[in-house]
Amino acid sequence: MRDKFLDYISNPNFKTIVMRKFKIPVAPHSTNKCIRFPDDVIEAVENAIKGVDCTFSAFVVEAVRVALENLEDDSEE
Numbered sequence: 001m002r003d004k005f006l007d008y009i010s011n012p013n014f015k016t017i018v019m020r021k022f023k024i025p026v027a028p029h030s031t032n033k034c035i036r037f038p039d040d041v042i043e044a045v046e047n048a049i050k051g052v053d054c055t056f057s058a059f060v061v062e063a064v065r066v067a068l069e070n071l072e073d074d075s076e077e
Contacts, residue, residue: 037045042056051061 045056045059049056
């Protein structure tokens, strides 16, 4: 097995792939909040994320961040 590996890495057609060193990510601190949404808002969010790699929570967090940025922009004008 080792001989096959050495043949493989000595092959001039072999392309070296350099990967950066893996570091275990640190999850950001978060707090669980229980909020109520109107049914139509839940349905609209679920339809928006259908078939997309996004959770309900991730969608809501991003929407809130954008809303806060918009409020900040409005207050600067």
